[in-house]
Each structure stands twice: as C-alpha cells, then as structure tokens.
Amino acid sequence: MTTQGPGLHTHVLDTLGLEIAAGEHPPGQVLRTDELAQRFDVSRTVVREVVRVLESMHLVESRRRVGVTVRPTEAWNVYDPQVIRWRLAGADRPRQLRSLTVLRSAIEPVAAGLAARNATPEQCAALTECALGMVATSRGQQLEGYLEHDIAFHRIVLNASGNEMFARLGDVVAEVLAGRTHHQVMFEDPDPAAVTLHVRLAEAVREGDAAAAERLTKEIAVGALHELDVLAP
Amino acid sequence: MTTQGPGLHTHVLDTLGLEIAAGEHPPGQVLRTDELAQRFDVSRTVVREVVRVLESMHLVESRRRVGVTVRPTEAWNVYDPQVIRWRLAGADRPRQLRSLTVLRSAIEPVAAGLAARNATPEQCAALTECALGMVATSRGQQLEGYLEHDIAFHRIVLNASGNEMFARLGDVVAEVLAGRTHHQVMFEDPDPAAVTLHVRLAEAVREGDAAAAERLTKEIAVGALHELDVLAP
C-alpha cells in the first residue's frame, strides 16, 4: 500500500522509506543525492525534498561533505503512521506487531474507561452499531468486512475518550488491525470470544461503567497478545 | 528552544511550524510559496523543502492552483517530538500538557511493570543513581538539576521496559517534564512525596516487583495530574 496518487516525490519517498525501514540500507550507510537522482531518474531537487522529509522522520541524517547517512532504528520516529506502514510492510513485521499490540494494551483500557465517562449518545450508538456489524461479519470468511467494523469500533472508543493523544492513535490501531488481518496473522474467522467482548464493551460504555469498560478492553488486549503468541514466531 | 544550528531551512521550518502550532494561521488559511520566499528572503527551493516537511507532519497540505493550506489540528502528527515542542511553546500549552500527562499515566505504569521484569543490573543501578540525584536536588531551587535527573529516570524506565514504542516515548516525556518545569507550571521545590515515590520505584524495579512498580508509577502519575489541576486553569 503506497501513500497516494502520482507524483515523483511520493514515489521516491515511498520507495526509499520502504527500503530503509526494511533494513536494506543498514545504519551508517551513506546515500549521495546525485546517485539517488540518477537511480530514480529525477532531478536533484526532488531527491533533496525527499531527503528532507526522511530527515524529519529521523530515518536519515544529511551532513555536508559526507552525504545522507542512514540512522539506527532507535532514532526513528516510530509513531509516524507512515513509518509504521513502512515497517509493517517490511521484514520485522512480527516484532513491530508485538510492540504495537503491547502499546495498545496499555492505552486502550484507559481510553475505554474515559470513553465510558465522556462518550456522547451518538458515539454510543455508533459503537453499538459497529459491534453488531462485527457480529454479523464474524463468520464465513468475511474478514474484510469484520476488519472495517473492528477498526471503526476502536477508533470510536479512542475518540470518545476525549483525549487528543489517544484519539490520534486511531491511525496506528488501524494499521495494526489491517496488518494483522492481511499477512495471515489471524485465524480464518475471528475469535468468537473477542466478538462477545466487543459487544459487552459497547454496553459498558453506553451505561457509563468505566471499570467494566477498562476491564473488558484489557481482556481484548490479552486475547490479541495471546493470538500473536500462537500465530507469530 | 529552536531545533539546531544554523541553516536557512531550519530557521524557516522552525518559524513556520511554531506559528502554525500557535494557531497564528488558522486551518484553511492558504500560504503561497512565493510569498513565503519573499517574507523570509530565501529562495523558493528552501520554502518548498520546508513545506514538504510540514506536509509530512500533516500540518499543511499543498495543492496545485490553490496553495499551501493549513490543516486542522485533528490531522497533525501530534506524536512528532518537533510538533510537541512547537505546541508546548505556543498558546494551548495547558491543554497539551494535560493530554500528554494523561498519556503518560496510561503508558508509564505498564512500562514500569515490564521494566521490573526486564531491567538489567546496569539499568537498575542507573535508576537508583537518578533517584538519589533527585533527592539531592529536591531542595533549594535546583530545579534544573532536578529536571535532568527526573528526565533520565523516566527515560531509563521506558527503555528498560524492553518495548520499543515505550522507549521512544522518552523524548515526549522529556518534553513534558521540561515544559512543566519551565513556564511556572510547578512549585518552587518538587513535591517531596513524588521524590519518595521515585526512590521506592527504583527499589521495586531492582527487586523485580512488577505489581509494586506499576502501582507506584500510577501514584506518581496521579500526583502529576493533580499538580496540573492545581497550577493550570
């Protein structure tokens, strides 16, 4: 999945970002702008803009007289959805998926607790609708439809928490769920227990039961982690 | 606090980012690259590179025939440390500080629990050293020294958790603590209770008591949130 439509900049950025995230250019390797321009058959202008963006993500560092050097993983802006997408497409998807799932297990229970206090009636209704959608698509190889409702569900919870930082994690969660559904890191049909938990979570939020919402979300997270342990090495 | 050394690019980026984060350019406002080039007295080349970076942070969107339009807050990459710095320097520091502190209250307890299981002896030693440093600087207007140890302490815990996503939140926490210490959102001397909690947390991690580590970190977070309630409107 590339970023968006045409545009030389987009193409070069996506290609280079993907390669670096995949480890094809180990940390310390230097890339010269002239070479890149030649390789992609674009002007140095385009390459420089790409390098500037990669630099803002801390994937590379540009220094005079030396070139564009690839930075070690520890320096990367791993919360940038773009970087996450690149990494999930690359080699260490398992590690990445696990890190992100642990992150979810820390955030989402708290967010759900807040959502139980702050959710508007509209959000509660949308949540219930998503839960029902998950039930309806939980059988018979409708993984894509299920995924859609699942993403929407978690996004609503994060938004309803009222905390901006939680809300903005919706994209990350979406990437995780999507990356998990594709790439065969999931059973053919979703875990029935997880479906039930989502339904009950929607109820808990609607009734304003913060403790229950937090507990149920923790259970969902535990299930997701366990699923990873089983299906990923 | 600007980004780094000289360089036209850096200056323009920092100025524009700061202005947008401060809300000086409301969402929907269009900036033309030619005007920006004139205003900063730089070439369009430099402006274009800056715009590309701003675009990668989703602060602006560049479209043909219309210009560079400022995007609404909901679209921004609020986990980018650079964006966080800009926002903390701007108008809605209180809101931002609260969001980030809630985020910390969700993450750090889990991270501390993991750290209690995974921390190396070296990390435990460093943690204890930081805690002692906090004690030593907790009285007599040594806020800068205290801040330094505080940041180091939390960074070690996040790193020791063994989870990459947690570890990379160290920069965010550092920004929060720094932004809180400067800007008078803190008492003249740190809360003695907080200092004690840090010392006990270092012990809990050293002894591998995950439950205690998680509980103590939660208490620290509650204290920080309470402090915000008292000192910020």
Added chain:
DNA sequence: TGTGACGTAAACGTCGTACTTTTTGTTGGT
C-alpha cells in the same frame, strides 16, 4: 435566466545549472 462547455491564468511540480559553504582528507614542512 440558468446551465454547461471551454479557455485562461494562477499556483504548485519539476528540471538544469551555477555558485557557495562546510567538512574532511591529504600533503608538505618543521
């Protein structure tokens, strides 16, 4: 009067080139 096709100009996108600045490796002398 309303509507749709069409043309135009405004703004970004891309390119090529020339020049500047910083950094680094090397050379040469003591």
Added chain:
DNA sequence: ACCAACAAAAAGTACGACGTTTACGTCACA
C-alpha cells in the same frame, strides 16, 4: 610525529525556465 595550509567532495542555496493541474470566470446556447 605533529601541525598547518590546501584541495576536493558533497550538500546547501539561488535563479530561471517550463510543465501540469485545476479553480474560476466567460461566453454561447437553450
């Protein structure tokens, strides 16, 4: 062995030209 001056390499910056998309106004026609 050390230090200083020099030269080259690569990014940084500037400028001007042209391409490309697309919003918007205009005009003809119903």
